[in-house]
Amino acid sequence: MLHARATTLVAMLMAVGWHPARTQTDPRMSGGPLPPEQAAYDVRFYDLAVAVTPDDSSITGAIVVHADVVSPLEVMVLDLDTVFRVAETSLEGVGLRHERRGGQLWITLPRQYRVGERLAVRVAYAGKPRAVRRGGFDGFIWAETPDGLPWVTVSCEMFGADLWWPTKDHLSDEPDSMALHITAERPLVVATNGRLRSISESPAGRTFHWFVSTPINNYGVSLNIAPYVEVVEPYANVAGDTVPVTFWVLRHNAERARRALPEFLEHMRHLEDLVGPYPFWADKYGIAETPYLGMEHQTIIAYGANFRNDAMAGIDWGFDGLHQHELSHEWFGNQITPTGFQDLWLNEGFASYAQPLYAGSRLGRHKARELLTVYRSRVANRQAVAPRDVLTSHQAYTGDIYYKGALVLHSLRYLLGDEAFFTMLRRWTYPRPAAAEATGSCQCRLTSTDELVLHVNRFAGRRLDWFFEVYVRQAPLPRLRSRRSATELELTWDVPNGLPFPMPIDVRVGGVTRRVEMPDGSARIPVGEGVEVAIDPDGWVLRADER
Numbered sequence: 001m002l003h004a005r006a007t008t009l010v011a012m013l014m015a016v017g018w019h020p021a022r023t024q025t026d027p028r029m030s031g032g033p034l035p036p037e038q039a040a041y042d043v044r045f046y047d048l049a050v051a052v053t054p055d056d057s058s059i060t061g062a063i064v065v066h067a068d069v070v071s072p073l074e075v076m077v078l079d080l081d082t083v084f085r086v087a088e089t090s091l092e093g094v095g096l097r098h099e100r101r102g103g104q105l106w107i108t109l110p111r112q113y114r115v116g117e118r119l120a121v122r123v124a125y126a127g128k129p130r131a132v133r134r135g136g137f138d139g140f141i142w143a144e145t146p147d148g149l150p151w152v153t154v155s156c157e158m159f160g161a162d163l164w165w166p167t168k169d170h171l172s173d174e175p176d177s178m179a180l181h182i183t184a185e186r187p188l189v190v191a192t193n194g195r196l197r198s199i200s201e202s203p204a205g206r207t208f209h210w211f212v213s214t215p216i217n218n219y220g221v222s223l224n225i226a227p228y229v230e231v232v233e234p235y236a237n238v239a240g241d242t243v244p245v246t247f248w249v250l251r252h253n254a255e256r257a258r259r260a261l262p263e264f265l266e267h268m269r270h271l272e273d274l275v276g277p278y279p280f281w282a283d284k285y286g287i288a289e290t291p292y293l294g295m296e297h298q299t300i301i302a303y304g305a306n307f308r309n310d311a312m313a314g315i316d317w318g319f320d321g322l323h324q325h326e327l328s329h330e331w332f333g334n335q336i337t338p339t340g341f342q343d344l345w346l347n348e349g350f351a352s353y354a355q356p357l358y359a360g361s362r363l364g365r366h367k368a369r370e371l372l373t374v375y376r377s378r379v380a381n382r383q384a385v386a387p388r389d390v391l392t393s394h395q396a397y398t399g400d401i402y403y404k405g406a407l408v409l410h411s412l413r414y415l416l417g418d419e420a421f422f423t424m425l426r427r428w429t430y431p432r433p434a435a436a437e438a439t440g441s442c443q444c445r446l447t448s449t450d451e452l453v454l455h456v457n458r459f460a461g462r463r464l465d466w467f468f469e470v471y472v473r474q475a476p477l478p479r480l481r482s483r484r485s486a487t488e489l490e491l492t493w494d495v496p497n498g499l500p501f502p503m504p505i506d507v508r509v510g511g512v513t514r515r516v517e518m519p520d521g522s523a524r525i526p527v528g529e530g531v532e533v534a535i536d537p538d539g540w541v542l543r544a545d546e547r
């Protein structure tokens with residue numbers, strides 16, 4: 001998801017008339033506890049057709065949901081925004097009864113389906129999808145190009161994909177693959193997820209048939225429609241293949257796109273070297289110019305930074321931070337997806353740490369340090385980064401899942417050391433490394449913070465649960481108390497709720513930096529009178545300011 005000033009997002013949404021969900025059937029809510037009716041089936045394949053009519057800002061669509069029955073099923077419950085009219089629901093050509101319950105669509109099946117059976121339910125619908133409201137980024141944007149042609153896009157991470165298509169709106173269920181058939185009038189071009197299989201013509205316009213060959217989270221599905229031109233640059237990937245990378249861009253920006261692509265491919269090179277192959281080479285890597293800032297739509301990053309290095313979060317990254325952030329989500333968020341929004345820091349914390357890592361590699365340590373200092377200034381500590389409760393999107397979304405999440409990873413890197421940390425990171429994205437590095441193929445999976453803790457413990461060779469308990473399971477930060485006497489420096493961790501915190505820290509004494517272990521949360525080191533002392537001079541360890 002884009003790197004908005006997250007802490008203000010909920011306030012902004014509320015200012016435009018949106019309030020935290022009152023019921024589970026609020027279409028503007030995504031995630032939360034999975035209702036038993038939806039836990040009863042597992043989506044295997046979505047086949048979505050949508051015709052887009054910019055003249056009246058409407059869409060007409062049909063979806064076939066192919067699902068396996070997990071527990072006996074008499075009703076299929078999908079989510080769909082209340083703004084749409086449902087024209088028909090059917091199964092194998094036979095009409096089914098349906099009922100709207102707020103943002104849910106209850107479809108009565110002709111009989112009870114048994115565990116293990118597969119069914120394919122079709123829903124035809126139409127209407128005017130919710131448009132993005134000022135300051136927000138969930139909804140359709142019906143924009144125009146400078147020469148007056150339609151420029152239509154959608155993003156929906158917070159509200160969920162039910163904002164524009166009938167779906168099981170929950171992170172815990174991804175289809176194995178998905179087909180998208182998007183229709184728009186000539187000369188409009190449709191750029192979306194996966195690989196373009198064909199283009200067909202009809203009186204309604206041109207239909208672009210795209211196919212996503214891997215699992216995909218439903219908010220990662222998008223469409224970008226404009227009179228795009230394609231700027232293509234070859235890229236030699238880490239798996240040894242030369243592949244085209246395509247930037248769908250408005251004509252007047254084609255030259256700027258061409259100039260930007262070499263740096264974008266450098267972002268790709270850095271991430272492939274660091275954490276493993278781009279996961280979706282089987283489909284493609286593409287970028288689509290959008291009238292909003294950005295979003296990590298799988299294989300088709302939404303790019304609205306307008307070629308400015310400081311477009312994202314008001315920070316001068318020294319490179320195109322927005323592109324690098326969204327690209328990193330292909331590994332952190334798209335390849336690996338948390339099962340619930342309470343673990344969204346696994347997307348945003350990791351994707352936000354990618355910018356200082358890139359800066360450190362390409363621009364020097366001072367730039368990485370500068371970015372981390374900006375992050376530190378934005379940590380709020382109002383809510384745990386990874387609460388144990390099951391949360392909806394808007395309950396989970398805070399600035400801390402970005403900035404604090406990234407700083408937690410930076411502290412973990414200090415604790416583990418570079419070699420163990422980066423090996424851990426590579427195995428987090430690719431648990432079966434040999435296969436991945438040979439083929440560059442997706443090892444898509446669902447995960448959680450608990451799984452990360454087990455994974456880190458394995459690479460550390462010891463239990464580091466205490467680290468995550470303090471940093472991500474509770475809101476307040478630990479504080480390091482220091483006291484100096486004539487002969488020594490005494491250090492003590494002061495941890496909210498009295499949790500154990502044997503975190504080591506660097507101390508520079510008279511120009512020599514050494515790591516001070518604190519197995520019981522405190523340490524004493526001899527320091528002569530008048531000798532200069534600096535605690536954590538390189539800023540590795542996240543902690544509350546000393547008072």
Ligand SMILES: [Zn+2]
Nearest residue numbers: 001002348351
């Ligand atoms: Zn993000």
